[in-house]
Amino acid sequence: MPPMKDARLGASTFFASALPHDICGSNGLPLTPNSIKILGRFQILKTVSHPRLCRYVDISRGKHERLIVVAEHYERSLEDFQRAGKPVSQDKVLQVAYEILEGLEFMNKHGMMHRALAPRNVLMDCRGNVKLAKFGLYHMTNHGADVDFPIGYPSYLAPEVIAKGPSRPSDCSHGELPRPSGPKVDVWSLGILLFELCVVSWCQRSHSGAGTESELPENVLTLLRKCLTFQPSRRPTPSELLKDPALQEVSHLYTPFRKPVSLFSSSLRCAYLELPEDISELCQDEGEEYLAERSIEEVYHLWCLAGGDLEKELTNKEIIQSKPPICTLPNFLLEDGECFGQGRDRSFLLDDTTITLSLCQLKNRLKDVTGEAYYPLLDDEQSSLPQSNSSSELSAAVALPLVIRERDTEYQLLRIVLFDRLLQAYPYKKNQVWKEARVDIPPLLRGLTWAALLGIEGDIQAKYDGIDKDTPIPTDRQIEVDIPRCHQYDELLSSPQGHMKFRRVLKAWVVSHPDLVYWQGLDSLCAPFLYLNFNNEALAYACMSAFIPKYLYNFFLKDNSHVIQEYLTVFSQMIAFHDPELSNHLNEIGFIPDLYAIPWFLTMFTHVFPLHKIFHLWDTLLLGNSSFPFCIGVAILQQLRDRLLANGFNECILLFSDLPEIDIERCVRESINLFCWTPKSATYRQHAQPPKVAGDNNGFGKTPSYYSSDYQDLPKTDLSREPLKLSELKAESSPRISAEDLIDLCELSGSGHCKAPTKKTKSSKPKILAVDIRSSEDFSRGHIPGSINIPYSTAFGPDGELVQCPATSTLQSFRGRVIVIVSHAVMRAFAAHLVKVNYPRVCILDGGINKMKFTGLLTVPSPQI
Known part of the structure; x- marks a missing residue:
């Protein structure tokens, strides 16, 4: 994004034409308002x-179909130049002509025409270069079909446009779209504009007593004749006119425009720097000019955060004028002939005034x-920005709620500047992007940051262009049905352009993954990526294609029942692991995850939360591994815990049919805490994504360790967790953990001692306790260091309660910490008993004590003397 430099922010407004309320489209739904179409x-x-x-x-988009457009703006225009009445040199005429044609040619390559070319829309920057304004009005209004006013100024419109007459919105409601103007209409407008410049110069010279037509150079006259050719077939296009000999004389003064290289492409990204002769000039304190070095998009974003209000600015300049309701009544006549009421509503007219927004x-x-x-x-070694590169006030802002941080102007400026630098250095600075994203992600750069977190690289546009998105396929019908129901409260996604992009991205994914199928919910998964990358379908597709295998591997198989069932079973175990009381209640009333959690995980919560909550949720989700969604699900249930415990099956069904308001920031915070208490192997799934191939990190260092690596990605050893049949997995209420996980959590070493783990609770007790339920004799022959012995046969009374003894007292003191049941049999039943009496964080050692026998870590108690 180029820097703002001497540009200003300008705002203008107009009304889209209103549609009748009693007409529906071919699909039976109400017609999309014209303002939504224009917005798209x-x-x-x-x-x-x-x-x-x-x-x-x-x-x-405002009330009553009002639209406010913000664009780059300059105070001076060619109209001001004409009003000054100063003579215009031949070189200036040719310069203006060449620069306008450059802009028109670039527009034509993008399929756009100006149609509103006039001196007031030819702005001049501080160096006197041309900047065309209002060039998008004709495109955004569908060639004038969606507004009640004509596009263009009669004095500058081409003859063929005048002859065609005005296009009325009513004509377009029946599918009769107006035929768009071609590039040659702008050439006529340019000819009138240049002719006026020459006339001003001629009048000035004539006033001095020496002005004649012959004073105009022949090359300028030839240029004017070409522009003002009456027949469109003989009139040149902007591209053809640029080759005119008169304009070739000035072409050498301009460097050909080079489109900036995008972040994700096959081309090398580099900066073209020009250093001043005196290097000390770079270090001069220019005060407020630092802001001018930022892009205009950043400045506008910060302007809004600083309290900028577009409608208020336009109202203060009397562009928007509010009227009392009585003044909007139609005309009526009294008996004496006196007329009252409002004449024609000014909203049907165009006020093309542009006001400058104050900074x-x-x-x-x-x-x-x-x-x-x-x-x-x-610097890779520096701490995160708010803690190291900012004032103490901004450092304190990190502790504030995320919603407040996202509205803090100073804080967002620093975050945007930092992330912009990091993303420009991607993928070299990929690890630091991860590090800073742990603090928060600035909303302005969320789309690119997500792409970096998902590891998107390479020429994504070429890959996307190579996918056939036009040939009809059987899935087309289902996509057409789903899109009008997907996040349609959002103006952008509900626009026709949004629907078209939805179809293309979804179809590209279906076509490029022939082993998978389209399931309902895929459109909801696509929505966040499309919203953030609305103008970059290729990036939206790339992000979606990277997201699904990481978090929803094989969820979109034609027969995904085994994958879904394993996922829901692991989720049930996670509920029992973190909240056994809630798990017991839900199981008693028969409210199993199959009834409510499938839409959660199949769409990664995009089906149940609005986009603004999904953004905050996924900011953290993308930093986690494939098991992190389990913790999000448990955190949601815990927010509803009191209501769930107090209700039966029917009430719970009604509760989830219209999910109550969920505090997403609290949900994210509790999800991270739940994840930190969950052993990695506890969420092992047989149908998860296979381990990544070594070297997938592209040589830029290993993947950041912040709860992002999957257990499946770890090298398999004899101590790793073994897969279970689905029937066996469903029979266990508590999750299993691997022997290597137990060794790691207990920090066991060959010395035969059980060291305290690194992370301790406030009471400084170990985070994990191994409970050996074998007989005392077996326990004495060898056991895990630091474990306690509670023989299964003596642990529980006739009513299922724990029998009081020194060992069970120790178990009680460890309540709330991870409890690992160790044996060679009956571990499942012992764990189920503990869950029944509401012991949290209970798990089973996969393979039992047999997995530990060959590690050399078992210890034998010293004989009593």
Whole structure:
């Protein structure tokens, strides 16, 4: 994104034409409002970047079909130049012509025409270069079909446009779209514009007593004649006109435009730097000018955070005028002939005034941010930005709720600057992207950051373009049915452009994964990626293709029952592991995960939460491994815990049919805590993604360790967990852990001592306790260091309660910590008993004591003297 430099933010407004309320589309649904259609078409304009075009930044939809457009703006225009009445040199005329044609040619390559070319829309930057404004109005309004006013100025419209007459929105409601204008209409407008420039110059010279037509150079006259050719068939296009000899004389003054290389492509990314002769100029303190080095999109984002309000700005400049309801009544006449009421509503007309948005409030908010903050050092050893590269106030902001941090102007500036630098260095700085994402992700750069967390690399556009998205397939019908129901509360995704992009990305995934099938829910999975990468379908597809195998491996098989059942069984064990009381109650009333959790995991919660909550949830999910969703599910149940425990089966069904409000930040926080208490092997699944091939990290260091590595990715040893049949897995209420996990958690070593684990609770007690339920004789022959012996035959009374003894007292003191049941048999039953009496974090040692016999870690108690 190019820096803002001397540009300003400008805002203008207009109304889309209203649709009748009693008409539905062919699918039986209400017609999409024209303002939504315009909003969807507008998005592509944000990607159009050229030195001769003003960048579009944002569009906002208000009441009564009002739309407010924010774009790059400059105070001076060619209209001001004409009003000054100064003579115009031949070189200036040719310069203006060449620069306008450069912009028009670039637009034509993107299938766009200006149609509103006029002196007021030809802006001039501080160096006097042309910047075309309002060039996207014709495109976003569907060639004028979605508004009640004509696009363009009559004085500058081509003859063929005038002859065709105005297109009415009512004509388009029956499917009769207006025929769009071609590139040659802008050439006529350019000719009128250049002719006016020449006339101004001629009038000035004539006023001085020496002006005649012959004073205009022949090459300029030839250029004007070509532009003002009456017949469109003989009139040149902008591309053809650029080859005119008169314009070739000035072409050498301009460097051909080079499109910036995108982050994910096969081309090398590099910066073209020009250093000043005096290097000390780089170190000058320019104060507020630091902000001008940031992109206009960043500045606008920060302007909004600093309290910017588009409607308020337009109201203050009297562009938006509120009227009392009485003034909107239709005309009526009294008996004496006096007329009252409102005439034609001005909303049907176009006020193309552009106001400049003041940055004073933003600059005032950022006045205490030092220049160093705009150029952070990227040292792998430094701590995260809010703790190391910012003031003490910003360091304290890390402890604030995420919603507050995302609305803090200064904090977001520092986060955006840092992430922008890190992403430019991706994948070299991939590890540091992970590190900073643990703190939080700035919303402005969430799409690219997610792509980096998912490890997207290479020429994604070429791969996406190579997928056949046009040939009809059987899934097309189901996709067409699902899309109109997927997150349609969102204006962007509900637009026709959003539906089209949905279809293309979903179809690309289905076609490129022939071993998988389309299941309902895939559209919900696609929604977050499409929303964040609306103008980059290839990146949305790439992210989705990387996300599914990591978290939903084989979920989209034609027969996925075995995968789903294993997943739900492990989830049931996780509920029992972390909250046995809740698990016992749900099992007693028969409210099993099959009744409510399938949409959760099949869509990774996108079917049950709105997008703004999904963004915060997935910010953390993408840092975790494939077992992290289990912890999210348990955290959701714990937020509903009191209501679930107090209700029966029917009430629970009703509760989940309309899920109550969930505090996502609390859910994320508790999910991380649950994950830290869950041994890695406890969530082992036979149908999870196979281990990654060595070297998948592309040589940029190993994957960050922050609860991101999967147990399946670890090298398999004799102490690893063995797969179980689904029937055996379902028979166990508690999860199993591997012998290597037990050794790691107990920090066992060959010395024969059980060391205290690194992570301790506040009471400084070990995090894990091994409970050996073999007989006392077997226990004395060899046991795990630090374990306690509670023989199964003497552990429980006739009512299922624990028998009081020194060993069970020790077990009671470890309540709340991980308890591993060790034996060669009956481990499943002992664990089930503990869960029944509400012991949390109970698990079984996979393979029992036999797995530990060959490790050399078993110990024999010293003989009593």
